[in-house]
Amino acid sequence: METKLRFAQQIVLKAGRWLREHMNQQVEITEKADFKDLVTNFDQSIQDQLSQDILQAYPLDAILGEESQEHISISKGCVWVLDPIDGTTNFIAQQTDFCILLAYFEQGVGQFALLYNVMADQLIWGGGEFPVFLNDWPLLGYQKGELKRSLLGLNAGLFASNAFGLARLANHCLGTRSYGSAGISFAYVLEGRLVAHASYLYPWDYAVAAILGPKLGYELLSLENGKPRFEGREYVLFLPSLLKDEITGYLDEWNYQ
Amino acid sequence: METKLRFAQQIVLKAGRWLREHMNQQVEITEKADFKDLVTNFDQSIQDQLSQDILQAYPLDAILGEESQEHISISKGCVWVLDPIDGTTNFIAQQTDFCILLAYFEQGVGQFALLYNVMADQLIWGGGEFPVFLNDWPLLGYQKGELKRSLLGLNAGLFASNAFGLARLANHCLGTRSYGSAGISFAYVLEGRLVAHASYLYPWDYAVAAILGPKLGYELLSLENGKPRFEGREYVLFLPSLLKDEITGYLDEWNYQ
Structure with missing residues (x-):
């Protein structure tokens, strides 16, 4: 499972880098009126990139996301759950404070997940049998408070x-x-x-x-x-x-x- | 006026550094129940530090802030308006997303202002006769949007x-x-x-x-x-x-x- 987690980290970070680079270029040359289309295109593009990477490495796995054509249940087989751009209104209005979200299940059991704050370059990853890290730092877990x-x-x-x-x-x-x-x-x-x-x-x-x-x-x-x-x-x-x-x-x- | 602005930058950045250093130390050794007192102490301490710096350099100036004892109007003389910790609930609950705010008026006319996001180390400064910068970067100003x-x-x-x-x-x-x-x-x-x-x-x-x-x-x-x-x-x-x-x-x- 560690190989699969490392693989997931790599493709999410790669997608984030691509988004940062192309966003800055495209946002500058895009009229505000066309921004909604631009977001839709970026959303689709990240979805396509990540799906392609996953299915190339793991052709028998399934992907559940907003764009999924068929009905996919997480309870059977190996399923990746993907949100290519979470926080699209922030993406439109702020060009920051949005995430790439990727979770992986086997027979309904969560194996690991990745939550990538793209512009802050902060990746929270782990879960399942893995501890949870923020980039290279282990997160401490809930500290009791009022x-x-x-x-x-x-x-x-x-x-x-x-x-x-x-x-x-x-x-x-x-x-x-x-x-x-x-x-x-x-x-x-x-x-x-x-x-x-x-x-x-x-x-x-x-x-x-x-x-x-x-x-x-x-x-x-x-x-x-x-x-x-x-x-x-x-x-x-x-x-x-x-x-x-x-x-x-x-x-x-x-x-x- | 530029001398006074440079002076203001220095004291605000110094106060922010002090806050970051002492906060990390103190927050660790403070029980949650006492956190409100800790915040009050930090608030008072930053207020004191900045007031002392200002009055030492400019003894005839006045300071308007939450802790001001007397009624101070910005419309007469040289008046500094200070919020030592803006966003105290964030300070209490998040230990981030709070600011030091300092504005300077002469005869009611704003000469310059400083807005310092302490944990992000981002200082917005300028106004009056000065352009407005975020750290070393000039801000562009409002871009028409819908x-x-x-x-x-x-x-x-x-x-x-x-x-x-x-x-x-x-x-x-x-x-x-x-x-x-x-x-x-x-x-x-x-x-x-x-x-x-x-x-x-x-x-x-x-x-x-x-x-x-x-x-x-x-x-x-x-x-x-x-x-x-x-x-x-x-x-x-x-x-x-x-x-x-x-x-x-x-x-x-x-x-x-």
């Missing part, structure tokens, strides 16, 4: 609607932050900058959190189904296992184990 | 309450972001990552934006009084002058010039 001294990753819309009681939870924290990328928000949780992050996500957005989290004392809950189903879009909450009872206690009708 | 392709700096509370119609404005943008520091949000506006930023702030939080903005095509409005009064807390909006009519058109009863 909820009321901690920040929650939550966008303004979810706070305003108080979906699932998330605004009530936010009001028991020090405040909310919104960074516009699931990957960056999960990374901040893993680094201890946010205590938890809630959002409405697809499997390719949250798969990395499901794999990286448990090695560092975190877990990913579905606010709709208890456990994420890896099918369609779901409201999910990434949080420290140690605070699970306290945090879910503030949510509406939370009755999953 | 509001609907741009992000607004706005916290979840202001969005949820739709104060002044800010949620309506947000809904005409690509989305909102919340970073927890006025300084960092203003910096992101000046760098073109956010189109505008609205918040409820004290003069020492917004003074730097009022001075740095006009050199780059931005201005600071008070949502309550049209122009910020530099007295007490106010709802303010930092935005590109070119989009002022469009943006204020979405707000409630905006009738200032």
Whole structure:
């Protein structure tokens, strides 16, 4: 499995380098009005590059992503789950704060994941049988702290609607932050900058959190189904296992184990 | 004035270095429960250091800040406006994403300002008769773009309450972001990552934006009084002058010039 993980690191870093180089060139010559197309092209291009690399090295593996043509379940065989550009609105409006996300499953069991903050050149990698690193530094894992001294990753819309009681939870924290990328928000949780992050996500957005989290004392809950189903879009909450009872206690009708 | 600006750069960078060094040491040995006191101490310490430096070099100048004992108006004499740690909740919960803010006025006219993102070691400086730089790089100034392709700096509370119609404005943008520091949000506006930023702030939080903005095509409005009064807390909006009519058109009863 280590060979496969090293391979995954190489192709993700290569895709990130390509994105940084071509983005800077292209953004300069692209009219604002055409920027949406440019993003779509970059998204497709990274998806194609990574899929090609994976299928060339592992022709029997499957790839689940936004562009997947057929229905792919993570529960059977060897499946890569890919989000080529997570945080596309940041990509459009900021040209920074976006990620490449890649997770790898065998028979439904997460083997490793990679979360690459492209412009910061920060790669969080590991999970499964591997410890979790940020570039060359091992991450320490969750350090117990008080909820009321901690920040929650939550966008303004979810706070305003108080979906699932998330605004009530936010009001028991020090405040909310919104960074516009699931990957960056999960990374901040893993680094201890946010205590938890809630959002409405697809499997390719949250798969990395499901794999990286448990090695560092975190877990990913579905606010709709208890456990994420890896099918369609779901409201999910990434949080420290140690605070699970306290945090879910503030949510509406939370009755999953 | 250039001597005074160079002096200001030196003392702000020195304070930032001191903060980085002592913070790392102290944070490690401080129990979470005492962290609030630690922050208060750091806040006071940076305030003292910078005030001492300023008054030693310029004994007739005045300093306006959170800790100012007497009432100080920026409209008379030489006044420094100081926020030693902007973004204290980030300081508490993240140990990053906070700023030192320092602005300098003579007879009410902004001469220069410094906005220092301490952990990123990024200093935005200039204004008045000076161009605006990010470290050694001149900032380009506002590049016309569409509001609907741009992000607004706005916290979840202001969005949820739709104060002044800010949620309506947000809904005409690509989305909102919340970073927890006025300084960092203003910096992101000046760098073109956010189109505008609205918040409820004290003069020492917004003074730097009022001075740095006009050199780059931005201005600071008070949502309550049209122009910020530099007295007490106010709802303010930092935005590109070119989009002022469009943006204020979405707000409630905006009738200032």
